[in-house]
Amino acid sequence: MHYVKAKSILSQKNGMNLYRGCSHGCIYCDSRSEIYNMDHDFEDIEVKENSIELLKRELLKRPKAMIGTGSMTDPYIPAERHLRYVRRSLELIDRYGFGFTCITKSDLLLRDLDLLKKINEKAKAVVQMTLTTADDDLCRILEPNVCPTSRRIEVLKELDDAGIPTVVWLCPILPYINDDFDNIRAILDHCVEVNVKGIFCFNMGLTLRDGNRQHFYRKLDEHFPGLKERYIEEFGDSYAVGSPNNDELMRYFKKRTSDEGIINDSYEILCYLREFPQKSRQSKLI
Secondary structure (H helix, E strand, O other): OEEEOOOOOOOOOOEEOOEEOOOOOOOOOHHHOHHHOOOOOOOOOEEEOOHHHHHHHHHHHOOOOEEEEOOOOOOOOOOHHHHOHHHHHHHHHHHOOOEEEEEEOOHHHHHHHHHHHHHHHHOOEEEEEEEOOOOHHHHHHHOOOOOOHHHHHHHHHHHHHOOOOEEEEEOOOOOOOOOOHHHHHHHHHHHHHOOOOEEEOOOOEEEOOOOHHHHHHHHHHHHOOOHHHHHHHHHOOOOEEEOOOHHHHHHHHHHHHHHHOOEOOHHHHHHHHHOOOOOOOOOOOO
8 A cells, every 4th residue: 555645536527536456356357457557556555645635625616516436446445444535535525515426345335324324315325336246155256355245235235224325336247257147137136125226237248458358367267267268269359348148138137127117227327326416405614
């Protein structure tokens, strides 16, 4: 872990990354790709030490909106337990009357349930949770340093009980690993049980770029001997690596979610995540 001084913390679309790099160890992580120009080891997490001061300054200048995090780095990495940058950010977001959404795989998020509830009462808080496999043993291979799927389902249930809306990212679905009907059905069963509002699923497959591809192939050699050669033969250097079961699984996904009243249109979900509710009232600035 190392510390840097950032020049700003919010993007034009109100996204923020308090950390850069991750220690969850997901074998497929696109954020390892060379295109992102990370100049340090991925597990050597970069901490933006002045992010809280920057966030306070930028929130004071911006119109009320949804603040998002987690698109590049899961905000609830283990180091967040003691650094508490996410929690301190949530305190500011609550104080100044903004909304909040994040993408995570971690049950550490429940530590901040009190703040999420306060934000949701005044504006909107939405938690986005990634689910890739219903099999906890496989999950511990694909995503080794974060809580397994069964625990994430428990988190989604607690959020639903607390009135916090949730969205699931059903991705990536890895060819010949978790791209089977039983897995997709089981994940959707869980989503129905915990009342998720929407599910992102662009297609059944994953993306591979330089940096990410090499790491993924090393992990295939470690955990799925012989599968790397099959990927190379079938997909070459393709960016989009699609499951041969894509058409069948996507038909099932769309029908099941439609039947259950779960939003499955990615654009509609994105609009919902970005929409700042008119019910929000401006909090007193302190």
